[in-house]
Amino acid sequence: DDVTVISRGLLNTSKLDPTLWNFDYICGAGGNEFYHKFRRFDRSLDANGYEVHTEMDKLYSMRFADFAQYCDLRRSYVDQRKSDQAAVEPQFTFVDHKNVEHTLGVWTSALYMIDLDIKRLEPSVFSNFMESFELPAVLPGGSNCMMNTVTPSARPFMGPNLYITPPASFTHFHQDGHGTVDSGHLCIHGYNEIVMLRRLTERHKKHALWILSGKPSDPSKAYADFFDGLYSEPHGDDLGEKPKWASTEMINECKKMGYCPSVCILKPGELIHINKGRLHAFRKLSSAKLPDWDCHAEQRKQLIEEEALDGKEQMCISIAWDWMNRGVTPAGISREVCSVLEATILNKRNGVTSLAIPEMSLFQMARRVPARPAEYEHNSSFLRKLPNNKLQHSLYAPSKELLCQGILPGLRFVVDQHLITMNVGAVDSNERFKRLSIAEIPDTQCNPAESALDPYGDSDFDCKICRVELSNVYYHCDGCEKLLSKDFNICHECYTEKRFAIYHQMHPTNPKKHATLNHTGNNKFDRQKKCPCKNGPACGFCSFCLGCSCRCHTWFTVNTRLFPLKEEEKLFDKVKNLAEGSTQTDDEKTILEERVGMAQNRLQYAKTKVLR
Numbered sequence: 001d002d003v004t005v006i007s008r009g010l011l012n013t014s015k016l017d018p019t020l021w022n023f024d025y026i027c028g029a030g031g032n033e034f035y036h037k038f039r040r041f042d043r044s045l046d047a048n049g050y051e052v053h054t055e056m057d058k059l060y061s062m063r064f065a066d067f068a069q070y071c072d073l074r075r076s077y078v079d080q081r082k083s084d085q086a087a088v089e090p091q092f093t094f095v096d097h098k099n100v101e102h103t104l105g106v107w108t109s110a111l112y113m114i115d116l117d118i119k120r121l122e123p124s125v126f127s128n129f130m131e132s133f134e135l136p137a138v139l140p141g142g143s144n145c146m147m148n149t150v151t152p153s154a155r156p157f158m159g160p161n162l163y164i165t166p167p168a169s170f171t172h173f174h175q176d177g178h179g180t181v182d183s184g185h186l187c188i189h190g191y192n193e194i195v196m197l198r199r200l201t202e203r204h205k206k207h208a209l210w211i212l213s214g215k216p217s218d219p220s221k222a223y224a225d226f227f228d229g230l231y232s233e234p235h236g237d238d239l240g241e242k243p244k245w246a247s248t249e250m251i252n253e254c255k256k257m258g259y260c261p262s263v264c265i266l267k268p269g270e271l272i273h274i275n276k277g278r279l280h281a282f283r284k285l286s287s288a289k290l291p292d293w294d295c296h297a298e299q300r301k302q303l304i305e306e307e308a309l310d311g312k313e314q315m316c317i318s319i320a321w322d323w324m325n326r327g328v329t330p331a332g333i334s335r336e337v338c339s340v341l342e343a344t345i346l347n348k349r350n351g352v353t354s355l356a357i358p359e360m361s362l363f364q365m366a367r368r369v370p371a372r373p374a375e376y377e378h379n380s381s382f383l384r385k386l387p388n389n390k391l392q393h394s395l396y397a398p399s400k401e402l403l404c405q406g407i408l409p410g411l412r413f414v415v416d417q418h419l420i421t422m423n424v425g426a427v428d429s430n431e432r433f434k435r436l437s438i439a440e441i442p443d444t445q446c447n448p449a450e451s452a453l454d455p456y457g458d459s460d461f462d463c464k465i466c467r468v469e470l471s472n473v474y475y476h477c478d479g480c481e482k483l484l485s486k487d488f489n490i491c492h493e494c495y496t497e498k499r500f501a502i503y504h505q506m507h508p509t510n511p512k513k514h515a516t517l518n519h520t521g522n523n524k525f526d527r528q529k530k531c532p533c534k535n536g537p538a539c540g541f542c543s544f545c546l547g548c549s550c551r552c553h554t555w556f557t558v559n560t561r562l563f564p565l566k567e568e569e570k571l572f573d574k575v576k577n578l579a580e581g582s583t584q585t586d587d588e589k590t591i592l593e594e595r596v597g598m599a600q601n602r603l604q605y606a607k608t609k610v611l612r
Helices: 023-030 064-083 123-132 202-212 219-225 248-256 297-307 330-349 358-368 400-421 478-484 492-496 565-581 586-611
Strands: 005-008 034-045 051-055 060-063 091-095 101-105 109-117 161-165 170-174 182-189 192-196 262-266 270-274 280-284 316-323 436-438 473-477 556-560
Touching (some): 023 064, 034 064, 060 064, 064 109, 202 248, 262 297, 330 358, 400 586, 478 556
Parallel strands (some): 436 556
Antiparallel strands (some): 034 051, 034 060, 034 109, 091 101, 161 316, 473 556
């Protein structure tokens, strides 16, 4: 957690197609199509003559062809400035998707194209990347990723994405996926200046951000008011003025606190692994001189001399993705699982959506891993009639017994929470908020030819209110099902606290408050026939006025997505038996029991803080 790993040679350049990894191709293939994620960074000079870049609010939309024209104009102007510092800066004008015209200086403003989904928008580039990248195990769904046993349609999108920008744009301190995912950042062209801290508790993250924000004078107020690198989007709007880049003094103070800051420059062909929950910041390296206080001042100066970059501008191009590192040893696996579970609990408390799906990943690992034979037996395989090639095992693949030891603590916590959730009984009532049904079978037992719901998909399996993951047990609104044919699914806590007693628009265009159009859990009248609101008629299910009194949206059914709770408990017992059966000594058994207990305490403490 306190070591930063940078790898070289993972991109096999002999397999890369230079006709695809080409700015003209990427923007030319997009042509007049609009892309909607450009950030703008404006250049100015401070009182001492040093360059300062400020991120402007708002994402810009522009055509790929316009972005190519902007980059060409900027490149030409940079070349012209080498011989004529007084050259007049060209102005660039483009029209966005709403036909609004924007004008900016090509040197004053750096446009940063972020999050370009190459799998969807540049499929040839994506295919060539997959052929050329030599460590697919660390990609989303790779063999070292927790989502490896989760069907691809149930995985959230995690890249890889392409990033293109002139130098000096930056991403201030943040944690990817709000602390729930690892990420990989592969530098293709240009250079990235990086600061990254070790994995910390939430309290220490806030303290580190306070230090890196310049230590505002009132710490108690500062924790609420300074730049939020934990629960905001790194390129979100309305974040206020972002702090200056970290100074050497700030880095030294972080070192004294044991936050283990890594200060480095990522070069072309290098990949950095950013562990889940680690605060980090990126800045695209320019050849401009930095003030002495800047933590990268000496490193930049040395690199510019070594690479002869003085006065030159390198376009910065990177590929980045998120994934869920599983770990290798039982202790490592347990730490990774518990870290992401704790982060999802904290995200719920802070009202943000987690990117990762730790519970679904845990269940699928628990189902699939124990099912694999311990030894490869060719005679029992479907492949017995094919040539008998020896199975190649990954050097870093844990045995199923060790993997079960690793996931056991996190799985224990998740199953316990579901036991609490299912400790309810059916209630047959016509009163508002009172009716509760229990589904007879899990979603996986429904015939897909007769049911539109895909339990192995990713749609509607997060709480409609708090956005928490719904891995197995969830509450399904009867009104939205019967009257709208839509899914309004929520978690146990949002149900018990009646947070569903709200209006929530379900219709794509019509916001009218009517039980046949939208979720109306906040109706307060008890009117039936001949209602004075004249917005009826009466509901065919509850008999109350659809316009102002329908009770159906306060009635719910408890569903299970993957398996009944008894099967969930059996699954846990199977993992537990495998984990305990692989311990050879009393000391090993004690260590396993302590690990489970510590994880339970840690996660339950985080859960208790949320409930408060």
